[in-house]
Amino acid sequence: MSHRRWHIGSLPRYRGARYGGPPGGPVLVALRQWLAERRARRLGQRFRSNHNSDALAAYSAMSPGIFRGINARQAWANWQVIPRCLHGRALARPLRVLDLACGDGASSRALAYHLPPGSQVIGLEYAHKLVHRARQQLPQYQSALPTTLHFQQASILEPFVDETGQPIANASVDWVTCCGALAHHFTPADINRIATECARVLQDGAWASVDARSTLTTDPVRQAFTHQGFTYTGEERSCLLDRYPLLCMRKHAKGFASSI
Numbered sequence: 001m002s003h004r005r006w007h008i009g010s011l012p013r014y015r016g017a018r019y020g021g022p023p024g025g026p027v028l029v030a031l032r033q034w035l036a037e038r039r040a041r042r043l044g045q046r047f048r049s050n051h052n053s054d055a056l057a058a059y060s061a062m063s064p065g066i067f068r069g070i071n072a073r074q075a076w077a078n079w080q081v082i083p084r085c086l087h088g089r090a091l092a093r094p095l096r097v098l099d100l101a102c103g104d105g106a107s108s109r110a111l112a113y114h115l116p117p118g119s120q121v122i123g124l125e126y127a128h129k130l131v132h133r134a135r136q137q138l139p140q141y142q143s144a145l146p147t148t149l150h151f152q153q154a155s156i157l158e159p160f161v162d163e164t165g166q167p168i169a170n171a172s173v174d175w176v177t178c179c180g181a182l183a184h185h186f187t188p189a190d191i192n193r194i195a196t197e198c199a200r201v202l203q204d205g206a207w208a209s210v211d212a213r214s215t216l217t218t219d220p221v222r223q224a225f226t227h228q229g230f231t232y233t234g235e236e237r238s239c240l241l242d243r244y245p246l247l248c249m250r251k252h253a254k255g256f257a258s259s260i
């Protein structure tokens, strides 16, 4: 089996990866987010909670339009940081990828755009309206993508499911990503559950790129994944001002030669 790595940086599309992000530069994106957050607060939709049931109640009540606004910074960041994670780490062959807490599909689309051709992305999201919106937008994107995208309604605190809603088999996934969720909407106990499930579905030598509050060894996300036998190999951020890194955690490879 080939262990060649996927080098996105050598492709022109990495440099031009504004294709699927929200329109406007960082200032406009921040302004849009601020206005949408104000609207959400007025409607009593308090999504900034690390009690998952409170966050889920707020996201489930939210219209896709408000969600797009409050998620604007994250959607912008995804197009910068996701290719950085994949570059030089992902294998250069079709991959099976899970996007945890995918919202309206912004992170899944950034993944699908940058993965090796023939890859499959399954986005898991709890809020029905957001899953519906992600599926609705699919025809607009799918034909331009070299990969296949699916969205499934599910809580990531339950065993992960595939595009048909069936539990995902052990060691059958090549990459798991989670953007803008683990660091914000889960307690350390929840994060441990999610890390355990990531360890179950990922193959040896495969990767999880997951959002955290810091890269410190005391960070709950880093701790949970390390405890499950992942090795921290580095972090990626969308820009210098990005407070939340994506930690690149590699599941311990048994007999798998590593160049990283």
Ligand SMILES: C[S@@+](CC[C@H](N)C(=O)[O-])C[C@H]1O[C@@H](n2cnc3c(N)ncnc32)[C@H](O)[C@@H]1O
Pocket: 052, 055, 056, 059, 060, 071, 074, 075, 078, 100, 101, 102, 103, 104, 105, 106, 107, 124, 125, 126, 127, 130, 154, 155, 156, 157, 178, 179, 180, 181, 185
């Ligand atoms: C800030 S949004 C990030 C969305 C997406 N990952 C992105 O980068 O655009 C956080 C998302 O996590 C989802 N979420 C929170 N808890 C969840 C759970 N237990 N299962 C599935 N999704 C969850 C929310 O519904 C929300 O859509």
